[in-house]
Amino acid sequence: MTAELPFFVYGTLRxxxxxxxxxLRGRTSAEEPARLPGALLYDGPGYPYAVRRTGSEVVGELITAAPGAYGPLLAELDRLEEYHGPGLPVNLYDRVRCDAVRSDGTSTAAWVYLAAPPLARRLRESGREIPGGDWLGRR
Incomplete structure (x- = not known):
């Protein structure tokens, strides 16, 4: 069974x-600014990818599903992010439990979609970093 954690979103789900x-519209009970320490953001074709990297952070929002919406929302987000299960080679993103930090400095466990390992390697080699780790600030 999957823990009903909030989602840390950093790109097109913000x-x-x-x-x-x-x-997400109408399916959340809370949306609050947060950051993800230990991650770096890369620009992708139309959407970003976060990868683990010490000393960096990604800016985003912490999203809590509305009562009764969690299961269907999790399934839809997994499909959107092309996540098929832990460590599967067909994944575009892996859904990983990470600690997100709220604006008040408190941290909470959250689900985050990080670039799957083969893609993360390519991004580290030749990807374009998003300065400041903020997808909305890239413009």
């Missing part, structure tokens, strides 16, 4: 972005 409107 408020105001296209996938927030499609997948």
């Amino acid at each position: 408020p105001g972005e296209v996938n927030h409107a499609q997948f």
